[in-house]
Amino acid sequence: MNVPLVVGVGHPDRGDDAVGLLVAEAVGTARPDLDVRLLTDPLALVDLLPVVEVAVVVDAAVTGSPAGTVHVFDATHAPLPGLQPGGLASSHGLSPGDAIELARALGRIPARLAVVAVEIDAVDLGQPPQPAVVAAVQHAVAQVLALVDAESSSN
Helix, strand or coil: CCCCEEEEECCCCCHHHHHHHHHHHHHHHHCCCCEEEEECCHHHHHHHHHHCCEEEEEEEECCCCCCCCEEEEECCCCCCCCCCCCCCCCCCCCCHHHHHHHHHHCCCCCCEEEEEEEECCCCCCCCCCCHHHHHHHHHHHHHHHHHHHHHHHHC
8 A cells, every 4th residue: 555645835024825735734744655746737636646545635625614624525526615616715726626526527536535624715816824724723633633543543
């Protein structure tokens, strides 16, 4: 079995949109045995996903929940909820959900794929993430590690 992949997606200089990167960095610190990647371009997921058996993608989300809410989605067999074109909001040209669906259409989805998304509010250029979003980082890290550990114990 290969090493689980954790991919943080975000923009480091756009306020709350940095949360995917913050979570992935914290996961890498807590678990150096995992393959942790940081992406500013979600399209790179199309090339990363097919080379692993287990992947967790971490990103920001705008669903209407309070900032800092952590969502966990199973994206192995079906699109993320609300991910018709323009679904979960993204400051990226192509959202991670769109990149995942492109990978699915190309037959490039790993055996297990989850998305951990932290609800955001402000993506102002040059601003730091809001306190509610920063406070959610450790909860999101715990969710990522629980997903990875659950998959490892089922193999």
